Amino acid sequence: MPAITLPDGSVRSFDGPVTGTTVAEAIGPGLAKAALAMEVDGKLCDIRQTIHKDAALRFITRKDPESLELIRHDAAHVLAEAVQALYPETQVTIGPSIENGFYYDFYRSEPFSPEDFAAIEAKMHEIVAKAEPFVREVWKRDDAIRFFEDRGEKFKAELIRDLPEDEEISIYRQGEWLDLCRGPHLRTTKDVGNAFKLMKVAGAYWRGDHRNPMLTRVYGTAWRDKKELDAHLHQLEEAEKRDHRRIGKEMGLFHFQEEAVGQVFWHAKGWRLYTALQDYMRRAQTRHGYQEVRTPQLVDRALWEASGHWDKYRHHMFIATVEDENKTLALKPMNCPCHVQIFRHGLRSYRELPLRMAEFGACHRYEPSGALHGLMRVRGFTQDDAHIFCTEDQIADETVRFVKMLHAVYQDLGFEHVRVKFADRPEQRAGSDAVWDKAENALKEACAVAGVEYEHNPGEGAFYGPKLEFVLRDAIGRDWQCGTLQVDLVLPERLDASYIGEDSGKHRPVMLHRAILGSFERFLGILIEQHAGRFPLWLAPVQVVVASIVSDAAPYAEEVAAALREAGLAVEADVRNDKINAKVREHSVARVPVILVVGRREAEERTVAMRRLGTQAQESLSLEEAVTRLKNEATPPDLRKKG
RNA sequence: GCCCUUAUAGCUCAGUGGUAGAGCAACCGCCUUGUAAGCGGUAGGUCGUGGGUUCAAAUCCUACUGGGGGCACCA
Numbered sequence: 077m078p079a080i081t082l083p084d085g086s087v088r089s090f091d092g093p094v095t096g097t098t099v100a101e102a103i104g105p106g107l108a109k110a111a112l113a114m115e116v117d118g119k120l121c122d123i124r125q126t127i128h129k130d131a132a133l134r135f136i137t138r139k140d141p142e143s144l145e146l147i148r149h150d151a152a153h154v155l156a157e158a159v160q161a162l163y164p165e166t167q168v169t170i171g172p173s174i175e176n177g178f179y180y181d182f183y184r185s186e187p188f189s190p191e192d193f194a195a196i197e198a199k200m201h202e203i204v205a206k207a208e209p210f211v212r213e214v215w216k217r218d219d220a221i222r223f224f225e226d227r228g229e230k231f232k233a234e235l236i237r238d239l240p241e242d243e244e245i246s247i248y249r250q251g252e253w254l255d256l257c258r259g260p261h262l263r264t265t266k267d268v269g270n271a272f273k274l275m276k277v278a279g280a281y282w283r284g285d286h287r288n289p290m291l292t293r294v295y296g297t298a299w300r301d302k303k304e305l306d307a308h309l310h311q312l313e314e315a316e317k318r319d320h321r322r323i324g325k326e327m328g329l330f331h332f333q334e335e336a337v338g339q340v341f342w343h344a345k346g347w348r349l350y351t352a353l354q355d356y357m358r359r360a361q362t363r364h365g366y367q368e369v370r371t372p373q374l375v376d377r378a379l380w381e382a383s384g385h386w387d388k389y390r391h392h393m394f395i396a397t398v399e400d401e402n403k404t405l406a407l408k409p410m411n412c413p414c415h416v417q418i419f420r421h422g423l424r425s426y427r428e429l430p431l432r433m434a435e436f437g438a439c440h441r442y443e444p445s446g447a448l449h450g451l452m453r454v455r456g457f458t459q460d461d462a463h464i465f466c467t468e469d470q471i472a473d474e475t476v477r478f479v480k481m482l483h484a485v486y487q488d489l490g491f492e493h494v495r496v497k498f499a500d501r502p503e504q505r506a507g508s509d510a511v512w513d514k515a516e517n518a519l520k521e522a523c524a525v526a527g528v529e530y531e532h533n534p535g536e537g538a539f540y541g542p543k544l545e546f547v548l549r550d551a552i553g554r555d556w557q558c559g560t561l562q563v564d565l566v567l568p569e570r571l572d573a574s575y576i577g578e579d580s581g582k583h584r585p586v587m588l589h590r591a592i593l594g595s596f597e598r599f600l601g602i603l604i605e606q607h608a609g610r611f612p613l614w615l616a617p618v619q620v621v622v623a624s625i626v627s628d629a630a631p632y633a634e635e636v637a638a639a640l641r642e643a644g645l646a647v648e649a650d651v652r653n654d655k656i657n658a659k660v661r662e663h664s665v666a667r668v669p670v671i672l673v674v675g676r677r678e679a680e681e682r683t684v685a686m687r688r689l690g691t692q693a694q695e696s697l698s699l700e701e702a703v704t705r706l707k708n709e710a711t712p713p714d715l716r717k718k719g
Numbered sequence: 720g721c722c723c724u725u726a727u728a729g730c731u732c733a734g735u736g737g738u739a740g741a742g743c744a745a746c747c748g749c750c751u752u753g754u755a756a757g758c759g760g761u762a763g764g765u766c767g768u769g770g771g772u773u774c775a776a777a778u779c780c781u782a783c784u785g786g787g788g789g790c791a792c793c794a
Contacts, residue, residue, distance in 0.1 A: 179789095187722065278789030279722025286791045290722050293789070321787095325730080334767090334785050389794060410794060444720050444792055445785095453793080538794060562794095589794095626751050653751075661755035675753055687754060694754065 081132045096123035100135060111135040112143055112262050120146075122212055122260045138300050143262075148173030150210070150261055150268045151200075151298040152180045157253040158199035159188075159294070168255065169231040169282065169291060176308060177272075177297035181280055183231060187292040193274040196294075200272070207266035208251035212259060220245045220256065231282065232256055271305040272298035315552060320604035321450040327609055327667060329617065330451070338448045338455030340597055345617035348646055350596060352615050353603075354436060356488070356712050357460050357593065363714075364481045366434040366462055371414030373438060374405040382571055383413040384506055388539060392442045411437035412564075412589060415463045416571040419585070424575035429585065430466035430474055436596070437461045451601030458596045464588040465573070468518060474588055475522035475544075475561065482559050482592050486548055488713040490606065493549040496528050497557075499536035506540050507566040515563045516542045518586075538589075540566040546592075550606045558599060562589040609667045610689060613710045620647040620706060621668045622684070623659040625675035627651070632679035636672060636699060643707040664689060670706065 079089045080099055088102065096114040100107045100123070113123050113136040120142060127133070136142045152171030159166055159182060171180030182188070188196075215223075217236065224232040236245060236256060248257045250265055262268065275295045282288035299305040316322070324330050329346030332339070342350055361368065374396055380386040385393075386406075394407040408414060415433050424431070438458045447453050464474050486494055498519070501512045519542050523530060530544065537543050546559030564587040567573075577583045593599035603615070613619055620640055624633040630651035637649035650659050656673060663671050672684040673694070684702045686695045697705070708716075 189723065276788055277723050280790045281721075284791075286721070290790080292722075295789080332786090337785075383794095385794065392792090392794085412794090441793080446720065446722095446790080447792060449787095540794080623754085625753055628751080655750090655752055655757060656754055657752090658756055659754085664755055671754080673754060677753085685754075692754075 078127050079130045080127065081130075083132075083134050093126045093128045095126050096121075096133070096135070099127070099133065107135060107137075110137040112137060112267055113146055113260055115142070120260055122210070123263060124212070125260075144298075144300060145173045146260065146262050147268055147300065148178040148298045150265070151272050151296060152178040153210075153248065153250060153253075153255055153257070153261070154200050154203050154265055154268055155180050155196070155274075155294060155296060156182075156255060157203055157250060158196050160253065161199055161203075162192075162195060167229050167231055170235070177275065177295065179293050179295045181282075181291040181293045183282075183289065183291050187279070188277050188294060190274075190277060197274055201270060203250070204265050204268050204270065206251060207264040209264045210261035211249040212261075213247045213249065215245045215247050217245050220247065224256070268298070269300065271300060271302050272296055273305065273309075318552070318605045318608040319450075320452075320601040323604050323609040324451070327617065329604070332450075336456075337445075338443060338453075340451065340454060340456070346600075348617045349603075349611070349615055350600060352712070353593075353596065353600065356714060357436075357485070359712075359714055360481065360485055361434045361460075361462070364432070364477065366432040368434050368436075369415065369418055370435060371408070371411060371418070371437070373407055373440075375408055375414065377404045377406055379413050379417075380406055383567060384540070384570060385409065385413070388504075389441075394440050394442055407440040408437070409439055409441045411435050411439065411459065411461045412463055412567060412587070413571060416567060416573050416587070419463075419465055420571070420573050424465075424585075426467070426575055426577045426583070429575065430464050430470050432462060432464045434460075434462035451597045451604075454595075454597050457598070460591050460593045460596065462590055464590065465568075465575075465585040466588065467583075468514075468586055471518045471563065471586060471588065472522040472525040475519070475528075476526040478561055478588075478590055479526045479528055482546060485592050486559075489603070490612070491548040491550070495547040495549075495555070496523075496530040497533040497536075497545040497547060498523070498530040499533040499538075499543045499545055501537050501542065502535050502539060504539060505537070506570075511565050512542070515565050519544065519561075519563045538562050538564075540564045541589075543589075550602060551608075552605075554605075556602050558594045558602070559592045560590065560594070564589055611667075611669070613669050613706070614712045616667075616669045617646065618648055618666070618668050619645045619710055620670045620672060621650050621659075621663045622647065622672045622674060623650040623656060623663065625656045625673065627653060628676055629674045629679045632682075633674050636674060636684060636702075639699060639703050640706060643703050645706060645710055660687070672702065 077089060077091065078094060079087050081087050088099065096111065097108070100111040111123055114121060115134040115136060116127060116131045120136070149172065152173065156168050156171055160168065163184060165184065167183040169181040169183060171178060220236050221233050224236065239245065246257060246259060247254050248259060248261055273296060275297055278293045278295065279290045280293040282291055297305065297308060299308060324346065327345060328343050329349065330340050330342045333341065358368065377386055380393070389409060393409050396405045396407065397403065415435065418433065419431065436458050438456070440456050443453060443455050448455070466474055483494065500516055505512070523544070528544070533545065541562050541564040543560050543562040545557050547555050547557045549555055568584050568587050573585055574582045575585055622633045622637045624630045633649045633651050637647045640647040650663070660671060667689060669689045671687045673687060674684055678684055682699050683696055684699060686697060686702060687693070
């Protein structure tokens with residue numbers, strides 16, 4: 077006699093086991109029509125599922141966010157049926173719903189191409205129109221394996237074989253077609269609707285392992301209605317407009333070319349942006365008690381062997397040799413071993429700890445070609461790297477200090493939302509379990525002291541120690557992992573770093589590896605996308621353009637530009653023989669934050685007409701006032717007078 | 720590295736077997752101009768590179784290199 081409790085608190089009793097469909101019909105025809113699935117005691121399931129005992133029930137309609145996931149998952153099934161109908165030799169594997177859509181991985185000797193999309197989409201619409209009910213069946217394991225093997229579906233058979241013994245093998249049918257699937261699903265294929273679109277094909281390794289065969293993955297996006305779909309497609313276009321590679325080209329910030337793959341040619345404007353950020357970081361570091369150092373680019377392999385990097389990362393290092401000398405050197409892929417060399421140069425006292433050693437370390441890594449991505453993933457980059465040599469007792473305090481500094485920097489740079497992840501020991505690692513226990517516990521404790529709340533990220537630590545990962549969210553909601561703090565008890569041991577303690581004995585320091593930006597290249601890529609190239613004044617590559625209206629005003633325009641330059645601003649004078657409309661347009665398109673327009677009147681009165689990017693308003697003010705105000709406004713946030 | 724895709728003028732792109740095109744930018748001239756494109760003219764490309772098919776290749780095939788989207792990788 078199940079009693080069904082509904083979200084409004086009301087209870088309905090039934091004489092015997094009932095399906096969700098029956099309950100919905102009992103409540104009313106409107107709900108019966110709208111209910112796509114249901115949640116029974118918090119668990120999402122098919123609406124046709126039978127409820128045997130008392131339960132809390134909530135119906136899922138198109139309005140509920142859960143419906144999107146179901147629509148997407150079902151769209152993947154519809155895609156798979158369509159593909160097998162058109163290309164019967166294709167084997168199916170898996171097809172989950174993902175953010176904004178779904179994908180399905182197929183195995184086929186000839187991979188699909190976007191040219192096949194039109195035919196596949198047409199078939200999908202046919203299947204949706206047929207309104208085939210999704211019917212759940214539970215099969216015996218052996219029957220299921222035999223069934224799929226008989227059909228030549230080796231991948232599916234393998235999946236079933238690998239399911240845990242006690243797992244129920246459920247099959248979903250939609251008309252003639254069926255698939256192994258945990259569910260749940262909508263009522264019929266019709267519920268998928270027509271707001272879907274196939275987006276791209278991509279290769280993906282079977283079970284995510286590069287030793288396995290390559291499958292063809294077809295990605296699609298799916299929404300509740302056409303309006304949502306269009307909004308999503310529009311958003312994709314908007315994101316494309318802020319792509320840092322596009323903006324970098326438009327604003328003349330940097331370029332890449334074949335002769336230096338994965339390395340940036342910074343142009344004058346991009347370099348101003350870069351150095352503005354670097355200057356800021358240098359000030360922040362100095363303020364927080366770091367000393368800056370500089371270490372060699374080319375270092376003998378012996379050091380990398382000692383640190384353990386040679387063993388693990390040799391194939392990702394650029395190796396250099398000299399003809400006349402039988403030596404192998406490597407371009408440094410990281411700075412830590414070099415910093416240890418400075419630390420161990422001469423005797424260190426406990427009085428020097430914590431010793432915070434920073435370097436804008438230029439590193440090179442031979443990243444796989446497929447990993448390269450604009451500024452975000454390059455082969456030559458510069459880290460805002462630092463290593464804190466300290467005692468175990470100082471870990472907590474240093475963590476507190478670092479987290480504070482990191483938040484201040486992110487805030488100055490315009491990022492408010494920061495998450496923390498705790499990455500613990502990976503499978504392949506250096507150091508004993510005892511050392512790892514110690515390092516992980518120390519870091520956890522430090523988090524507690526610093527009041528840092530974190531998510532767990534299992535197995536993702538560095539090979540020498542656990543790490544905190546700082547993830548920031550940008551203006552359009554994307555997450556970027558930038559900052560990191562790593563506790564390392566291994567490298568000081570391997571590279572024999574020591575200090576003399578209070579007891580006159582030798583001790584091992586702890587090394588904290590830390591970065592806030594990560595790499596300048598990547599962080600600038602993020603900054604470009606964050607601001608869509610419209611930087612705050614202190615970062616803008618060209619801060620002000622002084623544009624003359626008539627040639628008579630040209631000398632005054634030059635004078636205004638000179639005054640601003642004297643005040644430390646990046647300014648250009650545009651005295652070309654062109655219409656003011658054209659000049660304003662050109663510099664607006666170039667995202668110059670401030671345009672000062674000067675004509676005959678301004679020259680006579682010694683004023684400027686100020687126009688801000690993104691507005692049409694003009695403000696007339698005296699030259700002196702303009703210089704004072706712009707100089708103040710262009711001051712980096714950390715140098716601005718507070719309050 | 721693997722799969723798909725792509726490469727034409729400085730930029731954005733059209734041209735799909737029959738003598739390389741447009742817009743913007745550049746350069747030259749005219750216009751002295753009041754807040755998002757004034758007008759006219761000139762110049763600019765061995766169509767990414769190497770092979771091949773063909774009477775004929777930007778166009779078809781093939782390899783390589785770079786770019787893009789994923790997968791794998793990310794000390």
